[in-house]
Amino acid sequence: MAQKPSIPKGTRDFSPIEMAKRNYIFNTIKDVYALYGFQQIETPAMENLSTLMGKYGEEGDKLLFKILNSGDFMHGMTGEEVANTSTLKLASKFCEKGLRYDLTVPFARFVVQHREELTLPFKRYQIQPVWRADRPQKGRYREFYQCDADVVGSESLLNEVELMQIVDTVFTRFGVRVCIKINNRKILTGIAEMIGQADKIVDITVAIDKLDKIGLDAVNAELAADGIPADAIEKLQPIINLSGTNAEKLQTMRSVLKDSEIGLKGVDECEYILSKLTDLNNAIELDLTLARGLNYYTGAIFEVKALDVQIGSITGGGRYDNLTGIFGMPGLSGVGISFGADRIFDVLNQLDLYPKEAVNATQLLFVNFGESEADYCLPILAKARKAGIRSEIYPDSVKMKKQMSYANAKQIPYVAIVGESEMAEGKVNLKNMITGEQQMLTPDELVAAIC
DSSP: OOOOOOOOTTOOOOOHHHHHHHHHHHHHHHHHHHHTTOEEOOOOSEEEHHHHTTSSHHHHHHTOOEEEOSSOTTTTOOHHHHHTSOHHHHHHHHEEEEEOSOSHHHHHHHHHHTTTTOOSSEEEEEEEEEEOOOOOBTTBOSEEEEEEEEEESOOOTHHHHHHHHHHHHHHHHHTOOEEEEEEEHHHHHHHHHHTTOGGGHHHHHHHHTTHHHHOHHHHHHHHHHTTOOHHHHHHHHHHHTOOSOHHHHHHHHHHHTTTOHHHHHHHHHHHHHHHTOSSOSSEEEEOTTOOOOTTTOOSEEEEEEESSSOOSOSEEEEEESOGGGGGTOOOOOEEEEEEOHHHHHHHHHHHTOOOHHHHOOOOEEEOOOOHHHHHHHHHHHHHHHHTTOOEEEOSSOOOHHHHHHHHHHTTOSEEEEOOHHHHHHTOEEEEETTTOOEEEEOHHHHHHHHO
């Protein structure tokens, strides 16, 4: 017996219903991006390894899927050389290309490569799969989609404001209640200066970023293990536990960071962004424990949490000052966000928030009783499709029970039944598969009833 085929670990097949749900997510995000003036780009699935290597750190380099050169990729090497050469060096000889790890580095390459063609500020969005040679586990895949939007070539904080409005609009359309959390890299730098641990900024923020997951005692233990003195940890406590309204938090931080120029600048930036976002449908909160990727972000940072489902961040992003510097074009500031499509998929599933029209593909099925009946149905089928009704005819003249089972299995809401009596009257017997109601209708009435 032939072995049953399979797919690589960490990858997934998507059924028609799953694809309908995913397309609902992607199309909703695309529509909102376009509403705010963002333009779509795509980059190749594979990039030159020279573009990808060294951009994600040592661990990231290990997670890159490398593609063997075509043809005789071992040409010129002896067996002894292969046996005595490290894996990394062999990969550099055998592989010149790799699958993209994220959408950010390819976007930076795109901007530098096409800089003469772009009008700045450049507002781009990109929804494509990325690949990571990670160990597969629940919620972590080797192939997954990212839904990014970025503005490059502008330092205006209005960009941050609009990105938060995009987040609010997207989740309002999904019907998901969220909390948008905001912080600023400059505030975190100021906090590290204030407690006398400026050189420990990464250790401090990595630890406090885990507050929601591991609790205050564990955060303090991690800070101590990282070499942060007890008196510095003590000074952090009022900041970690800071509560109140956004305005009250900003006022407190303005006092705490009064001697830190960079910290006060971060407070000013947060105050400006928050002052412009007073009419959102969802809550926005200044969260001083929010850190994200500090080696990457340089200004405002954002994270979005669903309020009615226990799940991690479903959107994130922030300001960066030197996206294209890695390719020899320094000084181009940008800000971006990325929606977590896979987590949003899970949230909408758990809350049962997919619109029926987004999931149900076919709206109308014509039963097939034979050649003459099919000939009668085909012009009506064309009329229904012209009116925008997603319609199909069962291709084979088989028992009606089988055709109705097909309609039930595909959750088709309407079935058109045409026999000799219907043809004689020039009508169609339309059955509502949800209510069981049947009506004798003309073709025009049928279209009107479904539209």
